Amino acid sequence: MFGSKILRRFGIWISYVAMVAAGFAGFLFFMFPFNFTQVRGRKNIPKQGRRVLFISNHKTMYDSFLIGVAAHFPENIFHPSRTLVNFAAKENFFRVWFFKILFSLLRTVPVERRDHPWLMRKYVEFLERYNLLIFYQGTRSDDLTTIKDGPAFAIAHTESPITVIPVYHQGIERIFSKGGPKTNGIWRWLPRSLFRRPVIIFGKPINFSDCFRFTDTKDRIRAINQRIIVTMKELQMDGQPTGAAESNH
Helix, strand or coil, rough: CHHHHHHHHHHHHHHHHHHHHHHHHHHHHHHCCCCCCCCEEEEEEEEEEEEEEEEEEECCCCCCHCCCCCCCCCCHCCCCCCCCCCCCEEHHHHHHHHHHHHHHHHEEEEEECCHHHCCCCHHHHHHHCCCCCCCCCCCCCCCEEEEEEHHCCCCCCCCCCCCEEEEEEHHHHHCCCCCCCCCCHHCCCCCCCCCCCCCEECCCCCCEEEEEECCCCCHHHHHHHHHHHHHHHHHHHHHHCCCCCCCCC
């Protein structure tokens, strides 16, 4: 019993070190000196390290690292309560031993392709201890109205309130390719350009209170999805160059 507690505690520290190391590497790449990401709305992110659900659009395989760095790093090194953003990854990434170890250390939630939204209770359970990033579109797409097995079920079935932060980003697709099975060669993994200025916006927490007026589950989920789409489109408009946008980074 005592030995298992020591091993569990040791595993927590190893995981923390791995997450900080990944955050530091991401900071060097996305913030300085290789690229110069503009971050807006960071003040909208709660300081607590759990029960915060980030929902974002999805453009490349590296979006999670961009969002995680922009949200809390490097402040979370000095304030551990502001934990790095945890994210979900497809189960097939866990089939390779190296990625399985890496993603486990980064507290990544494996999602099987056959998983249906009704099985997303694992997200609710995870949020009790940590925060979580979900790409609401369910696939890499430029269409903000696309929702494939999104987070609406988890939002609709939380027993206690969670904070839902919308995240919109653009410009990372100029650094990396979209990826996917149709992307071949080294461009699947390596940057194709540097010294870019992606923009990432953290919106104010979404208020879903009126969506919970629906007693039918399907109607409630449909209303939540619609609220997500409207919010993301608003953030997209905020992300358009105006010359007057102020960075909160």
